[in-house]
Amino acid sequence: MNKIAATIDNFGRAILDNIEEMGRILILFLSVLMWMVRPPLKLRLIFRQMEFVGVKSIFVVVLTGTFTGMVMALQGYYGFKMFNAESLVGSTVALGMTRELGPVLTALMVTARAGSAMAAELGTMRVTEQIDALYVMATNPVKHLIVPRVIAGVVMLPLLTVVADFMGILGGYFVGVPILGINSGAFVNNITKMVDLGDIYHGLTKAAFFGLILSVVGCHKGFNTTGGAEGVGRATTEAVVLASVSILISDYFLTAIMF
Amino acid sequence: MIKLVDIHKSFGRQKVLDGVNLEIEDGKTTVIIGGSGGGKSVLLKHIIGLLKPDSGQVIVDDVDIVSLNDRDLNEIRKKFGMLFQDAALFDSMNVLENVAFPLKEHTRKKEKEIREIVEERLRAVGLTGVEDKMPSELSGGMRKRVGLARAIAMHPQIVLFDEPTTGLDPVMTEAINELIIETQKIFDLTCVVISHDVQSIFTVGHKIAMLYEGKIIEYGTPEKIKMSSNPVLRQFLSGSLEGPINVI
Amino acid sequence: MSSISTEAKVGLFVLAALIILAYMSFRVGEYGFGLKKGYLVNVVFDDATGLEKDASVQIAGVEVGRVEDISLKDGKALVTLRILPSVELEKDVEAKIKSYGILGDKYVDIVPGTKDGTYITAGGDITRTGQQADIDKLLSELGIIAGDVMKITSSLKNVLGSAEGEANLKAIVENTRSITENLNRVVTQNDEKLNLMITNLGEASAEMRNAFAALNNIVERIDSGEGTIGQLVENRDVFDNLNQTLASIRDITDKINKGEGTIGKLVNDEDTVDNLNASLKSLEKSMDGIERYVSKSEQFKTFLSYRGEYLFDGGDGKGYFDLTIRPKEDKFYVLGLVADPRGSRTVTDTTVGATPTTRTETWERDELLFTAQIGKRFKDIALRGGIFESTGGVGIDYFAFDDRLQVTFEAFDFDSDRNAHLKTYAEYRLLKHIYLSAGWDDFISNEGRESPFIGFSIKFEDEDLKYLLGSVPIPK
Ligand SMILES: Nc1ncnc2c1ncn2[C@@H]1O[C@H](COP(=O)(O)OP(=O)(O)OP(=O)(O)O)[C@@H](O)[C@H]1O
Ligand SMILES: [Mg+2]
Numbered sequence: 001m002n003k004i005a006a007t008i009d010n011f012g013r014a015i016l017d018n019i020e021e022m023g024r025i026l027i028l029f030l031s032v033l034m035w036m037v038r039p040p041l042k043l044r045l046i047f048r049q050m051e052f053v054g055v056k057s058i059f060v061v062v063l064t065g066t067f068t069g070m071v072m073a074l075q076g077y078y079g080f081k082m083f084n085a086e087s088l089v090g091s092t093v094a095l096g097m098t099r100e101l102g103p104v105l106t107a108l109m110v111t112a113r114a115g116s117a118m119a120a121e122l123g124t125m126r127v128t129e130q131i132d133a134l135y136v137m138a139t140n141p142v143k144h145l146i147v148p149r150v151i152a153g154v155v156m157l158p159l160l161t162v163v164a165d166f167m168g169i170l171g172g173y174f175v176g177v178p179i180l181g182i183n184s185g186a187f188v189n190n191i192t193k194m195v196d197l198g199d200i201y202h203g204l205t206k207a208a209f210f211g212l213i214l215s216v217v218g219c220h221k222g223f224n225t226t227g228g229a230e231g232v233g234r235a236t237t238e239a240v241v242l243a244s245v246s247i248l249i250s251d252y253f254l255t256a257i258m259f
Numbered sequence: 260m261i262k263l264v265d266i267h268k269s270f271g272r273q274k275v276l277d278g279v280n281l282e283i284e285d286g287k288t289t290v291i292i293g294g295s296g297g298g299k300s301v302l303l304k305h306i307i308g309l310l311k312p313d314s315g316q317v318i319v320d321d322v323d324i325v326s327l328n329d330r331d332l333n334e335i336r337k338k339f340g341m342l343f344q345d346a347a348l349f350d351s352m353n354v355l356e357n358v359a360f361p362l363k364e365h366t367r368k369k370e371k372e373i374r375e376i377v378e379e380r381l382r383a384v385g386l387t388g389v390e391d392k393m394p395s396e397l398s399g400g401m402r403k404r405v406g407l408a409r410a411i412a413m414h415p416q417i418v419l420f421d422e423p424t425t426g427l428d429p430v431m432t433e434a435i436n437e438l439i440i441e442t443q444k445i446f447d448l449t450c451v452v453i454s455h456d457v458q459s460i461f462t463v464g465h466k467i468a469m470l471y472e473g474k475i476i477e478y479g480t481p482e483k484i485k486m487s488s489n490p491v492l493r494q495f496l497s498g499s500l501e502g503p504i505n506v507i
Numbered sequence: 508m509s510s511i512s513t514e515a516k517v518g519l520f521v522l523a524a525l526i527i528l529a530y531m532s533f534r535v536g537e538y539g540f541g542l543k544k545g546y547l548v549n550v551v552f553d554d555a556t557g558l559e560k561d562a563s564v565q566i567a568g569v570e571v572g573r574v575e576d577i578s579l580k581d582g583k584a585l586v587t588l589r590i591l592p593s594v595e596l597e598k599d600v601e602a603k604i605k606s607y608g609i610l611g612d613k614y615v616d617i618v619p620g621t622k623d624g625t626y627i628t629a630g631g632d633i634t635r636t637g638q639q640a641d642i643d644k645l646l647s648e649l650g651i652i653a654g655d656v657m658k659i660t661s662s663l664k665n666v667l668g669s670a671e672g673e674a675n676l677k678a679i680v681e682n683t684r685s686i687t688e689n690l691n692r693v694v695t696q697n698d699e700k701l702n703l704m705i706t707n708l709g710e711a712s713a714e715m716r717n718a719f720a721a722l723n724n725i726v727e728r729i730d731s732g733e734g735t736i737g738q739l740v741e742n743r744d745v746f747d748n749l750n751q752t753l754a755s756i757r758d759i760t761d762k763i764n765k766g767e768g769t770i771g772k773l774v775n776d777e778d779t780v781d782n783l784n785a786s787l788k789s790l791e792k793s794m795d796g797i798e799r800y801v802s803k804s805e806q807f808k809t810f811l812s813y814r815g816e817y818l819f820d821g822g823d824g825k826g827y828f829d830l831t832i833r834p835k836e837d838k839f840y841v842l843g844l845v846a847d848p849r850g851s852r853t854v855t856d857t858t859v860g861a862t863p864t865t866r867t868e869t870w871e872r873d874e875l876l877f878t879a880q881i882g883k884r885f886k887d888i889a890l891r892g893g894i895f896e897s898t899g900g901v902g903i904d905y906f907a908f909d910d911r912l913q914v915t916f917e918a919f920d921f922d923s924d925r926n927a928h929l930k931t932y933a934e935y936r937l938l939k940h941i942y943l944s945a946g947w948d949d950f951i952s953n954e955g956r957e958s959p960f961i962g963f964s965i966k967f968e969d970e971d972l973k974y975l976l977g978s979v980p981i982p983k
Binding site for chain 2: 121124125128129130132133135136137138139140
Binding site for chain 1: 513514516517521523524525527528532534535561563570
């Protein structure tokens with residue numbers, strides 16, 4: 001009987017914890033917004049984070065984008081071949097990349113690369129009292145540490161997504177035209193005909209949201225780390241899991257709203 | 260003047276501070292001693308508002324900082340400098356940037372000027388030519404001294420030192436003590452020093468407070484402390500295993 | 508690399524990404540950008556089913572704009588088009604809603620008007636619209652076909668009127684005589700067998716009577732102008748064309764009648780006989796060629812079939828007319844028409860005020876239903892899918908005894924508020940082109956439409972059609 005009560009108790013507590021965490025993420029987000037508009041903007045820090053989140057992610061994003069496009073072209077080809085509609089491979093790849101895979105895969109890759117790093121960095125700073133040191137030096141860590149990361153995430157994700165979209169289409173073209181022998185004119189024309197500006201821009205809007213999610217979640221997990229080196233490890237894992245899941249879930253709702 | 264009134268603080272079920280009352284006089288150096296894990300660092304963090312007491316007041320220049328909002332607390336903090344027990348250097352910055360950090364944050368000094376100040380502070384703590392090193396490339400003692408340089412970089416009114424000499428060789432210990440005494444005198448600082456080093460306590464401190472079982476059990480001038488008949492204090496100062504402090 | 512500052516790296520990346528974005532936007536948004544500057548034109552369609560915002564607007568297959576908006580106006584669809592500024596539309600252009608292929612998206616096709624220098628201005632209207640509904644298209648094409656038939660008959664008229672034609676006719680008469688001679692011989696030699704055949708035929712025709720009763724039924728309805736075919740016959744154009752065709756046929760027969768004397772004259776003319784011989788030879792040659800071609804494309808087969816079904820419950824008849832195209836041994840397409848006297852049902856729900864919903868069922872009788880299926884055969888089993896009696900469905904056929912027996916199961920009309928239409932039957936090949944069938948239609952119907960049936964069908968292969976066509980003299 002006691003066991004059951006304890007289980008229910010734990011379950012309830014887990015739910016409360018989750019709600020509380022959501023609340024704290026929201027509060028963190030609001031204070032990020034508040035600090036974002038308070039001068040001075042620490043441009044140097046923002047640039048450094050942009051370099052870290054954006055420039056240093058180019059390689060993985062190019063790789064992911066290219067191969068995703070290539071695989072899509074290959075898969076699409078076998079499907080469309082049955083209907084003699086191979087030239088639709090191009091638009092399938094392009095639509096898939098711009099609307100869905102570009103933003104989502106980029107966000108997941110950047111989460112793994114930069115979101116985790118944010119959690120680890122801030123977590124380490126927390127457990128080695130560097131965040132306390134910031135407070136002591138009358139510097140708000142939200143402004144100093146989190147705002148630049150969130151700005152970098154929101155700005156860089158769409159740009160990385162552009163790269164992923166482009167590389168995906170290029171990869172699809174590479175597989176489709178020279179390797180599978182799809183007519184190049186039909187391939188490109190179908191893309192320009194079927195893909196709208198809206199597809200691209202909605203994809204990029206999504207990407208910006210994902211950038212917000214991964215940076216806020218990463219910073220939140222890092223910022224609230226407890227428990228030494230082990231805690232840092234835990235925070236990093238939790239940040240990646242929570243951010244990835246949130247990205248995928250919010251993707252559904254963003255898609256439902258936008259398309 | 261800093262005044263701690265009946266501070267209680269627990270972490271979970273563990274009661275760390277159990278009614279601390281302490282007045283820290285302006286322009287004097289107060290040394291806090293006590294057993295390892297006794298709550299000295301926790302007490303220090305209360306003074307600067309990093310930790311909030313479960314109950315009690317922390318009064319800095321007639322303001323109770325416990326109930327202050329972030330912005331006002333920040334203003335109060337600008338009066339402070341603090342050396343953390345583990346230095347808490349920013350590991351994404353090199354030594355120069357670490358020491359320059361408060362200067363860049365809160366002054367409009369030029370790059371060159373800041374660099375001069377940083378070099379001067381580093382020289383004061385016995386470090387030269389390490390400006391470009393990263394904290395991870397420094398020894399523990401060097402890190403502590405860089406932290407010290409950073410704490411006094413702004414010439415704050417109040418400086419909190421959490422074990423400034425632990426981990427340093429005897430000569431360096433003496434030099435740091437000398438530095439604290441000098442700067443305190445020159446700038447008329449209010450210093451709070453946590454220390455285990457019995458020798459340092461008496462050279463540095465104008466007032467000494469003994470924290471034991473969450474309370475200040477003895478407070479006074481070095482002379483008074485030396486003469487004290489409190490068995491806890493006696494055992495602490497003599498470093499004997501016999502007495503009320505149970506280690507093992 | 509280390510000499511490049513953080514700011515420069517970020518700046519370069521941002522710049523590169525923006526250039527790529529601009530490039531992509533430009534490529535996919537060629538019309539998007541241009542169109543924001545384009546002008547608006549209104550057009551009212553009776554029916555804009557399937558047309559969506561942003562759909563393409565084309566002239567001769569070239570995109571000239573997009574559908575900006577679709578709204579309702581006086582019970583019709585008001586479609587606003589945004590046309591590229593560089594494109595001018597004449598006052599009398601015609602707008603039609605078309606689709607890319609059968610399943611493709613809808614788009615607006617604009618047929619250019621007369622070049623008289625007057626153009627539609629921004630905000631103006633396209634007044635001429637064409638509805639490209641399938642049945643209408645069919646009708647207008649039938650008109651064209653009738654015209655073609657007329658042409659053929661008139662050329663036939665020419666052929667038969669000429670000397671050469673008369674020679675051909677002579678030869679035909681000759682051939683007919685020899686055939687009857689042969690037939691005579693065959694008949695005397697196979698008296699017994701023939702007797703048997705005739706009794707068989709008698710039985711078959713008894714069965715055919717039922718089917719024809721059903722057919723009669725349909726034809727009567729067509730006669731009385733009901734249903735689509737009825738309308739087709741009523742259609743003025745077609746009717747006129749048919750009239751003309753009949754007139755020309757009458758002409759020909761007249762000519763032949765008159766030419767009887769001429770044929771007699773020609774019999775003694777040596778030259779004509781030579782010509783005839785030569786032309787028959789070349790005909791033979793070309794037939795050979797056709798034969799060779801056909802054997803090469805042997806795999807490609809076409810079947811034409813008619814099946815009549817007599818439903819015991821209700822005493823109704825159902826007619827199926829199917830064209831089956833089999834490009835490969837294991838793949839086939841079926842296109843067809845179904846005459847179902849019970850027709851299809853439409854349900855309309857109406858709610859008046861607080862009173863509960865009234866459900867009105869309308870039976871569209873005499874409606875022609877469509878069949879369009881794609882199928883694949885695996886050894887003795889064929890799977891079909893597509894349109895069954897104008898609704899979606901699937902079917903499976905099992906073949907036995909060298910395809911003499913076919914057992915079929917079909918399921919279609921998956922409507923949510925009634926049971927699916929299930930049908931099963933067996934069809935047996937009685938004679939070369941004659942089949943008999945029996946089965947059970949709509950057997951899980953919850954509307955009392957289940958009925959056993961028997962049926963009769965005729966099937967022709969293209970092989971048979973080839974002979975039918977091949978024996979007709981072809982004018983050169
Ligand atoms: N953030 C915290 N959460 C939970 N417990 C804490 C926290 N900070 C300190 N403690 C606990 O409070 C007690 C006092 O810690 P504190 O760091 O003040 O000791 P100390 O007197 O500075 O010891 P030392 O001389 O070894 O530095 C310790 O038992 C420690 O475990
Ligand atoms: Mg301590």
